[in-house]
Amino acid sequence: MYEICVYGAGSWGTAVANLLAKKKFNVCLCARDEKLVLRLRETHHNNKYLKDIHLSQNLVFDTPKNAQMGIFAVPVKYLRDFIEHFSIKVDAALSLSKGIEDETFLPPSGILFQTLGITKEQFAVLSGPNFALEVALELPTASVVASSNRNLAKKLQNMFNTHYFRVYTSSDYIGVEYLGALKNILAIACGISDGLNLGQNARAALITRGLAEILRTYKYFGGKSKTMLSLAGIGDIVLTATGNLSRNRILGLKLAQGLSIDEILNQLNGVPEGLNTVMAVFRLSQKYSIETPIINEVYNIIVNKKDPFESISILMNRPLKSE
Ligand SMILES: NC(=O)C1=CN([C@@H]2O[C@H](COP(=O)(O)OP(=O)(O)OC[C@H]3O[C@@H](n4cnc5c(N)ncnc54)[C@H](OP(=O)(O)O)[C@@H]3O)[C@@H](O)[C@H]2O)C=CC1
């Protein structure tokens, strides 16, 4: 059993494992693919995701194994099958993933409780405006670790905190998880708007009115309002709605160019979680009559191939209301 295993050798899993290894923790980065494990051992480079970054010599690589602390950086769509397939067991879990399971509406915590048999006292989430590449380059970054277990949150805060990675704690792990998922839909919306050259006024309006939709949806899940103002809320929304390293924003930019979802997924280096999240949130908002006009239009552009200009017209011509 390893002390710390990071599951998922994508960009974020690799960057986080490397941060901890540089801090001299005994960390194993676990990839599904044995060939990738061998390549990582030989080169100490994850060429697919973090090209020029030389990984710490302290970092070890393996296929998924049991761990005292399991750090999960697997896209939410694959998380349940991944844990079951590798029969993973951990004493405590930290989630890095930002999505919602389509059928169940569960965030990563709910999936980890069911598959690992852990309680909320053994769970934490790390989230915030954190592009993997910038963390790997040691650019100044701030983040939040949230858990209902104060001791676990403090322990992880100290584990991760370093001169370029400043960590805050929170007890609202549900709010932090849902905000991490929901902001990806706004990143797609802003990508579409910017791709169509609709201007910076339009982008600011989308972010602000999108926030109102996120707040309505997120309250349904039990997140606290004040978490909206945190790094995991507004911080991550601003980053991914405006930053060109965001796969979700890029998805929107490419939709605006008229590319199909399949073409975009073939070009993207990584999984845009917003694609699945928008499906789940659209169904949820229909089921519980939550008012989500921007989210509905993102859904219509993706699923019903609606012309984005028609979506803009619908949003601009809705009945007038007070803020
Ligand atoms: N990249 C970033 O900047 C950030 C990402 N996140 C979140 O972290 C999570 C992981 O993202 P990221 O590291 O970017 O990963 P990517 O989006 O780069 O996706 C690739 C990862 O997904 C794994 N994967 C792909 N298909 C499957 C599958 N069928 N079953 C199991 N695993 C699969 C890959 O595993 P393998 O290597 O074995 O093929 C690899 O670890 C996401 O939820 C993302 O939203 C959060 C903050 C920052």
Ligand SMILES: O=C(CO)COP(=O)(O)O
């Ligand atoms: O969540 C992220 C940064 O905080 C990464 O966003 P993307 O998944 O859109 O690349």
